[in-house]
Amino acid sequence: MEHDRATEEVLEFIWSEREAGRSSVAALLEIEEVKEEADRSTLDTMSANGLINVEGDSVTLTDTGESLAREAIRRHRLAERLLTEVLAMDDENMEKNACSFEHTLTPEVAESICTLIGHPPTCPHGLPIPKGNCCIATKSEITPLVNPLDKLKVGETGRIIFIVSRQHTRLDKLSTLGIVPGTVLRVHQKRPAFVLQLDETTLALDPEIVKEIYVKKVEV
Numbered sequence: 001m002e003h004d005r006a007t008e009e010v011l012e013f014i015w016s017e018r019e020a021g022r023s024s025v026a027a028l029l030e031i032e033e034v035k036e037e038a039d040r041s042t043l044d045t046m047s048a049n050g051l052i053n054v055e056g057d058s059v060t061l062t063d064t065g066e067s068l069a070r071e072a073i074r075r076h077r078l079a080e081r082l083l084t085e086v087l088a089m090d091d092e093n094m095e096k097n098a099c100s101f102e103h104t105l106t107p108e109v110a111e112s113i114c115t116l117i118g119h120p121p122t123c124p125h126g127l128p129i130p131k132g133n134c135c136i137a138t139k140s141e142i143t144p145l146v147n148p149l150d151k152l153k154v155g156e157t158g159r160i161i162f163i164v165s166r167q168h169t170r171l172d173k174l175s176t177l178g179i180v181p182g183t184v185l186r187v188h189q190k191r192p193a194f195v196l197q198l199d200e201t202t203l204a205l206d207p208e209i210v211k212e213i214y215v216k217k218v219e220v
Contacts, residue, residue: 005103006037007046011069012076014052014061019127023058071110074130075102077123078113084124085117085146085161085216107132118146118214121164149187149213150194157186158215165212174213177203184218 013034017023025043028034043059046052051065061069079101105113111134114120119135122128146161160183165171174180178198188195193204 006042007051008068008072008103009037010034010042010046011051011061011065012072014059014065015069015073016127018061023060025054025057025059028059070130071107072102074132075105075110077127077129078102078110078117078120079105080123080125081117081120081129082113116145118144118161120146120162120214122162146214146216148211149215150190150207150210152187152215152217154187154190156217157184157220158217159184161214161216163213165209170209170212174209179203179213185215186220 010028013028013031014023017028025040029038029040029043043052043054046065047054050062051068053060053062079097083097083101111132114129114132115134119131120129149158149160152158160179160181162181163171163174163179165174178201179185179196183198186197188197188202194207194210196203196205
């Protein structure tokens with residue numbers, strides 16, 4: 001069964017509110033984007049359709065609602081990544097267009113976008129992107145635009161799109177070195193050590209760290 005835009009927006013925001021540790025009906029209906037699309041009657045209809053459970057001021061997703069919300073969140077955050085990294089939109093235009101763009105994406109197109117931009121683990125705001133089938137597939141017919149840094153050849157240049165390390169100390173160290181999303185760097189050498197050129201600075205990195213840095217190749 002197809003669901004209208006208001007239903008999808010509410011499902012997304014229930015998911016997002018849950019990530020922030022909140023589940024208040026009253027607070028949900030005060031979110032500006034929700035107010036534009038839905039009201040209490042929308043929640044009543046969604047409850048009757050088995051998408052959400054409402055108890056007092058608490059709203060939770062049913063199994064069906066969870067599945068639909070997961071797909072909506074995935075489309076939205078992939079759209080944000082595409083608009084930011086491929087089309088280079090600023091935050092304001094990215095968010096506005098992502099909200100419209102996500103509703104036009106079929107599951108097949110979402111999978112292709114995810115593969116094209118290298119299966120990013122997070123959106124531009126650092127929130128997790130739910131994985132799709134393409135993220136666990138062993139092969140793909142689409143060549144990603146975003147790849148681990150170690151895939152660049154010596155002399156090639158890339159712009160850092162995201163870093164996937166779970167170690168905050170490692171992320172902090174990379175940040176102090178200027179290795180953050182948006183940084184443009186060139187591969188100076190790969191063996192015996194992996195050496196990068198950042199402007200006038202030359203840095204040697206551990207091979208394991210290099211694999212955690214994802215870049216988009218750029219021509220200079």
